Amino acid sequence: MDLKALRMFVDLAKSLHFAKTAELHHVSPSTLSRIIQRLEHEVGSSLLHRDNRTVVLSEAGKQYGKFAEQQLEQWQILQLSLNQKQAELQGKLHIYCSVTAAYSHLPPLLERFRQQHPLVEIMLTTGDAADALEQVEKQAVDFAIAARPEQLSRIFNFHHLAEIPLSVIAPTMICQVQQQLQQAFLWSEIPIILPEHGPARKRFELWFRKKQQGKANIYATVSGHEALVSMVALGCGVGIVPQVVVENSPVKERVDYLTNVGEIEPFELGVCCLNQSKDQPLIKAFFESIK
Amino acid sequence: MDLKALRMFVDLAKSLHFAKTAELHHVSPSTLSRIIQRLEHEVGSSLLHRDNRTVVLSEAGKQYGKFAEQQLEQWQILQLSLNQKQAELQGKLHIYCSVTAAYSHLPPLLERFRQQHPLVEIMLTTGDAADALEQVEKQAVDFAIAARPEQLSRIFNFHHLAEIPLSVIAPTMICQVQQQLQQAFLWSEIPIILPEHGPARKRFELWFRKKQQGKANIYATVSGHEALVSMVALGCGVGIVPQVVVENSPVKERVDYLTNVGEIEPFELGVCCLNQSKDQPLIKAFFESIK
DNA sequence: TGTAGTGTTGCTAAAAACGCAATATAAAAT
DNA sequence: ATTTTATATTGCGTTTTTAGCAACACTACA
Numbered sequence: 281m282d283l284k285a286l287r288m289f290v291d292l293a294k295s296l297h298f299a300k301t302a303e304l305h306h307v308s309p310s311t312l313s314r315i316i317q318r319l320e321h322e323v324g325s326s327l328l329h330r331d332n333r334t335v336v337l338s339e340a341g342k343q344y345g346k347f348a349e350q351q352l353e354q355w356q357i358l359q360l361s362l363n364q365k366q367a368e369l370q371g372k373l374h375i376y377c378s379v380t381a382a383y384s385h386l387p388p389l390l391e392r393f394r395q396q397h398p399l400v401e402i403m404l405t406t407g408d409a410a411d412a413l414e415q416v417e418k419q420a421v422d423f424a425i426a427a428r429p430e431q432l433s434r435i436f437n438f439h440h441l442a443e444i445p446l447s448v449i450a451p452t453m454i455c456q457v458q459q460q461l462q463q464a465f466l467w468s469e470i471p472i473i474l475p476e477h478g479p480a481r482k483r484f485e486l487w488f489r490k491k492q493q494g495k496a497n498i499y500a501t502v503s504g505h506e507a508l509v510s511m512v513a514l515g516c517g518v519g520i521v522p523q524v525v526v527e528n529s530p531v532k533e534r535v536d537y538l539t540n541v542g543e544i545e546p547f548e549l550g551v552c553c554l555n556q557s558k559d560q561p562l563i564k565a566f567f568e569s570i571k
Numbered sequence: 572m573d574l575k576a577l578r579m580f581v582d583l584a585k586s587l588h589f590a591k592t593a594e595l596h597h598v599s600p601s602t603l604s605r606i607i608q609r610l611e612h613e614v615g616s617s618l619l620h621r622d623n624r625t626v627v628l629s630e631a632g633k634q635y636g637k638f639a640e641q642q643l644e645q646w647q648i649l650q651l652s653l654n655q656k657q658a659e660l661q662g663k664l665h666i667y668c669s670v671t672a673a674y675s676h677l678p679p680l681l682e683r684f685r686q687q688h689p690l691v692e693i694m695l696t697t698g699d700a701a702d703a704l705e706q707v708e709k710q711a712v713d714f715a716i717a718a719r720p721e722q723l724s725r726i727f728n729f730h731h732l733a734e735i736p737l738s739v740i741a742p743t744m745i746c747q748v749q750q751q752l753q754q755a756f757l758w759s760e761i762p763i764i765l766p767e768h769g770p771a772r773k774r775f776e777l778w779f780r781k782k783q784q785g786k787a788n789i790y791a792t793v794s795g796h797e798a799l800v801s802m803v804a805l806g807c808g809v810g811i812v813p814q815v816v817v818e819n820s821p822v823k824e825r826v827d828y829l830t831n832v833g834e835i836e837p838f839e840l841g842v843c844c845l846n847q848s849k850d851q852p853l854i855k856a857f858f859e860s861i862k
Numbered sequence: 863t864g865t866a867g868t869g870t871t872g873c874t875a876a877a878a879a880c881g882c883a884a885t886a887t888a889a890a891a892t
Numbered sequence: 893a894t895t896t897t898a899t900a901t902t903g904c905g906t907t908t909t910t911a912g913c914a915a916c917a918c919t920a921c922a
Binding site: 588589590600601603604605608621622624625626 | 898899900901902
Binding site: 297298299309313314 | 869870
């Protein structure tokens, strides 16, 4: 009986609709169904009568709903009371990250921080992941969600978040590139699309050198992984990007992963700030909230 | 943040002692430590100051303690209110099980039932596991926690609970049996202690026949697995018993498991009642609460 | 009778939790 | 001052739990 389950139940009791409630909470309907089953088992009686088409609250369900709301309210009160001290902290916090990271990795980090420091204003700048460290260095932002380069200058403080696997992607559509890949081919003949700079480019160079097939046929260089996926989807060539960028891309149906093309070392994604500023109250509080 | 964690925190806040609290709740100290860490992470501040030797509540911890007690109280209120209808159910319920099952398997079953039907009086009879079905058949009890025999009469209703592995145990102490086992030996020479009857005896006969070493040298037959462990511990011979009996035995330090002695088919442990009585309200309610 | 909408269940893969054993540290004892 | 004891935490392998997909079962409605 955790808070998430209670929230879901409260919402479900309002909407009386599993699918919608599940979507609202970013879980699959089956998960929600099982969560409710767990609750029912815990209290020892069924909370909802469902006849496979409609859902209504049982008497126990109504009581449970009130209970759940009370519990959640008390939790909120506790939060408020505990955060009063921390709430003194206020100001602006500038964050830089890629569009993709903003979707995939930032939300859970910010959620806790915002809860603990509601008065702090978050300013989010999105852009090419490769520019992240530069932004931090020139103090345009307080910190960035960034991939760790092989050589990380001493001036930075880096906190590990996750490993980001890279993949080689190719267009799904019928085009010249597609046909080349179908046949026997030399990598030096395949047009390749690359990031202008940054760790992803480094990864590519390392990977291509291993193939020992001469010079790469670079079709274009772009800034920003998101744009790179689009280029590939349009059939311009193949590219290397983080899988998570593809998953969140609106054109993900139009690219395929190439398998058996050799290992590509994954990114190490993390939160990066200047060492000199890591003791500033806001930045310190942020690192505190994510560790 | 589930109820168990809250209960543990409340107790810990009183005792200020991890090891004792952990034991009280039947978990290892490390588990408790991690549970508290989880709570602290959830609220975003430390609840206890510990300097590796002493534990004191932090300010946040005090507030959290109050919160936890409130939450638990509301849960109790909910329980009470939901159980009012079911509480109409009252009477006596006679249960039979072995001493060991009373420790190891019964508590979790009864806990839910008692919560849901507080007015029902539980009458527990412990005894030799092998007598369980007999007790049910002659209606001395309402149901029993029992091992399923190969042939289960149609008059019984059986609900599976768990697989109980059997083991061959021998005395740890230096004695004749011990020495025999150390050397090359024939199984027909080793003194063996057996249950008088019941599934465990059947298992033994099956197992011994596989060895094809003639007739077993049966030193003694006893009724009740618990007594059997004692006999083995005293050095009278080797025996076959459920592992769980050994684990709960006060003399478990004085017996060893024999390995590489062949497979013994495990018990199927379950709840067993008469088919004719499975629709009685109390018995039905019990099965409901454990399924 | 077919079709779309809805909740549940079987199954497998991933994640979380557990407990043991080792570790760290501080108080108490020698 | 050094050893012993008491206590909480951490590393790690194992077990248990949970999530989500896909298939299913059922119902309303066209």
